[in-house]
Amino acid sequence: MDRGTGAADASRVSFRWDSTRPAASPGGFDAFSREWRARLGDGLPLTAFSPATTDDFRVKGRIVKLRDVVLADFRTASPLRTAPAPNGDEDWVQMFLVRRGAWIIDGSSGSGAHTVSGGQFLLRHGGRLADYETAPHTVAQNIILPGGALKPLLGGRTIKGPADGAEVRLLVAHANMVHSTVADLSPAGVQAVRGTLIELAKAVAMRRFDDVEPLLAPALAQAAKDFADRHLTDPELSPTMLARQLNVSVRTLQRAFAATGEPVTAYIRRRRLEEARLALTAPSGLSISELAAHWQFADSSHFNRAFKKRYGQTPTEYARPAAVLPAD
Incomplete structure (x- = not known):
């Protein structure tokens, strides 16, 4: 288990664990629970798990705690099931985001249960931390947030949608x-x-x-x-496309990139050149003109000029030590 950070600064804690490997499975839950209690302490008590879970705890994950915010990523090989937590004075908002598998929240509460399937998220203010169960081979994130900042916005709603x-x-x-x-x-x-x-x-x-x-x-x-x-x-990749996908204006997107010191279009071109450079040394069988078209350069001349400006060599010169490209 990777102890990560947090020994000297309780405001930030991180650790990773992996009990999915055969050698790590025996006692996997005990090691995980000891680490949780040592690192997160009483500020976030560990939920009680069912005996079936603790006996067969094959889970890989990472956790970061920043003051009163917790980010937890899980990859489960075995199913997980927690016991309902008693009501207390907690005030938490939780977001469940599932990439693969399924996460059933408050499964013991009958009609109050929510199933979050792969490709979905759920956000809610539940006061206490929710009890849950997961299907085996679930890949998910759980984000725990303080209730005060979000409770007024949620107003008792459970928000569910595409991830x-x-x-x-x-x-x-x-x-x-x-x-x-x-x-x-x-x-x-x-x-x-x-x-x-x-x-x-x-x-x-x-x-x-x-x-x-x-x-x-x-x-x-x-x-x-x-x-x-x-x-x-x-070929459609552009600042306009990115802004549309992220539901912001192009101007907002450009302002965000200005803070990084690299315009949006410059980032796209740099990444295309980086990928083309990697492709030049791989046995792809593509010619220079085919590589230029694949990475969305107007033509091989345009690609040659951009590549030489960035790397100091033409694509053919760069590739020559590693492989001979087919003639155009």
């Missing part, structure tokens, strides 16, 4: 960024990313993005980059 909605993508992009940078966050950084997570959860609740909130610009730029990276070969 690829614009506001959800922004929240997920920011959460992933937090996981990768938490070890380097200063106290001011912890406060900033915590505030951004809450603002993005508000955007999910309101189904709109506050485009004048400066805290949200990094999350918007990251979500746009994530989408662009998956669509680099799409």
Whole structure:
């Protein structure tokens, strides 16, 4: 188990575990529960799990806690089931986002149960932490937030929708960024990313993005980059397309990228050149003109000029040490 961060700064805690490997499975739940209690303490008590879960606990995950916000990612090989928690003085909002499998929330409460299937999210204020069960091989995220900031917006509603909605993508992009940078966050950084997570959860609740909130610009730029990276070969990829996908104006998107020091179009071109460079050394069998077309350059001459400007060599010169490209 990776102990991560948090020993010196209780405002930020992170750890990972993996009990899916055969050698790690025996006692996997005990190791996980000890780590949870040691790292998260009394601020977030560990939910009681059913004996079937504790006997066969094959789960891989990572958790980050930033003051009173918790980000938990799970990949389950075995099913999970918790026991209903007693009512207390907790005041939590939870978001469940399922990529694959299913997450059944308050499954013991009969008609009050909610099933979140792969490709869906659910956001709600439940006061206490919800009891739940998951199907085996579920991939999901659970975001726990303080109730005070979000309860008025939710007004008792349970919000459910597609996981690829614009506001959800922004929240997920920011959460992933937090996981990768938490070890380097200063106290001011912890406060900033915590505030951004809450603002993005508000955007999910309101189904709109506050485009004048400066805290949200990094999350918007990251979500746009994530989408662009998956669509680099799409001829329609552009600032207009990205803005439409993220439900913001082009101007808002451009302002978010301005904070990164790289315009949207420059980012798209750089990433296409990077991928083309990798392709040049792979045995793809594509000619220079075919590579140029694949990565959406107007023609091989345009591709040659852009490549040489960035890497100091033409594509043919760069590829020559590794492979001989077919003639055009």
